[in-house]
Amino acid sequence: MKLRRIVIIDSSSYFLTRICIHEVLRTTRYFFGISLSLIIINLAAIVERADENLLPSVYKEVSEAFNIGPSDLGYLMFMRNFFRGLASPMAGILVLTYDRPTVLAMGTLCWALSTGVMGGSHYFGQVAFWQAVNGLGLAIVIPSLQSFIADSYSDSVRGTGFGLLNLVGKVGGIGGGAVATVMAGHEFWGVPGWRFAFVIISALSCLIGFLVFLFFVDPRRNELLDRGRDSGSVWVESWTAMKGVMKVKTFQIIVLQGLVGSLPWTAMVFFTMWFELIGFDHQKVAILFSLFGAGCSFGSLLGGIIADRMSQIYPHSGRIICAQFSAFMGIPYTWFLLRVIPPTVDSYHTYAITLLLMGLTISWNGTACNAPMFAEVVPT
Structure with missing residues (x-):
């Protein structure tokens, strides 16, 4: 049993204390030539997307169980997204202070417990509160996942890396949403299907959090320890980094675009x-939900691959061109979906084809432009 000397950082006083611990599980491992850490990260992305799509997939049943309307359902999503956005900078501070396995495990456990409790809630206020807690967990996990991908791929293939992460994440979203939708129409041992779906996702999330804590290795752990020795205050360092990032023009433009660009995706949860x-x-x-999710999955990977090629041909505009194309394609497809197709059950096949093609073309922005450009313009 091998012993390794590591450094633990006490964030309250930022003093460094050396201790010896058993370091058997935290060694880099490979599974069929693929980093075990990368596999676990993708598993975490799958469960995270499944958790995100869980509530929208059972909106109708939740509405009936708590006697609420669409505006109240929208309020639930607002609670999760508001607290996720508010707490997202905290993930950066945690990653600067601790290694990512600990941070990811904490966030995963937070969202897992809140999801399970939501499944057993009996009052609307309880669901709203635990949605906020769920947002806090996602706020910790999502930036950490993205930072790991940014560290694992070079600039020339980073779009593909984010595309692969998005692809496997979408698979989880499809599976979680489709399974929850089907389960919602049944009961299991006297428990409504939608509540049972929450419990299953909660259990899977806890399992993934456990695997992350045991087997995930932070590729920048040594840099973290070196930075801890030289830095006087993690809060000062974090605030300085945040101010520096917010001054980057590319960052400002992407954020401003996102204020408008995120609205359609927020509305799509009501599909x-x-x-x-x-x-x-x-x-x-x-099936309709799965087709749209499949289109978005392969579309995000396709957008990342095309943008990588375009960025080599047009270094200053290739990724932006891909993002503009994808954003524009949302206009005709949305108009056709909502205004042209007759809203009847006879339009099933038309809806299916439209949703698949729509997903293939409108899902490029994050992997083709936003995430890779963030990784390029924001300091490590």
């Missing part, structure tokens, strides 16, 4: 409920 209200049964809604 499942909308199709159910049109008259489709749970199985057909699950």
Whole structure:
């Protein structure tokens, strides 16, 4: 059993204390030539997306269980997204202070417990509160996942790296949403299906958090320890880094664009409920949801690959061109989906084809432009 000397950073006083601990599990491992850490990161992305899509997939059942309307359902999403946005800078401070396995495990456990408790809630206020806690967990996990991908790929293939992460994440979103939609129409041992789905995702999230803590190795752990020796205050360092990032023009433009660009994706969480209200049964809604998710999955990977090639040909505009194309394609598809197709069950196949093609073309922005450009303009 090998012993290794490491440094633990006490964030309250920032003193460094050396101790000897057993370091058997925290060695870099490979599975069929692929880093075990990268595999676990992708598993975490799968469960994270499944958790995100869980509530929107059972909107109709939640609405009936708590006697609430669409505005209240929107409030639940607002609570999660508001607290996730508010707490996201905290992830940067935690990553600067601790190694990412600990940070990821903390965030995963936070969202896992909140998801499980939501499944057992009996009052609307309880669901809203735990949605906020869920947002805090996601705020810690998502930036940490993205920073790991940024450190694991070079600039020339970073779009592909983010595309692969998005692809496997979307698989989890498809699976979580489709399974929850189908389960919502049944009962399991006297428990409503939508509540049972929350419990299952919670258990899987806890398992992933456990694997992250045991087997995930931070590729920048040594840099973290060196930075800890030289830095006087993590809070001063974090605040200085945040001010520096906010001064970057590329960062400012992407954030301003995101204020508008995120609105359609927020509205799309009502797709499942909308199709159910049109008259489709749970199985057909699950298929429609899966087709749209599959389109977005492969579209995000395709956008990342194309943008990598475009950035080599046009270094200063290639990624932006891809993002502009993807954003523009949302206009005709949204108009056709909402205004042209008759909202009846007879339009099932038309909806299916439209959603698949729509997902393939409107999902490029994050992997083709935003994430790779963030990684290039923001200091490590």
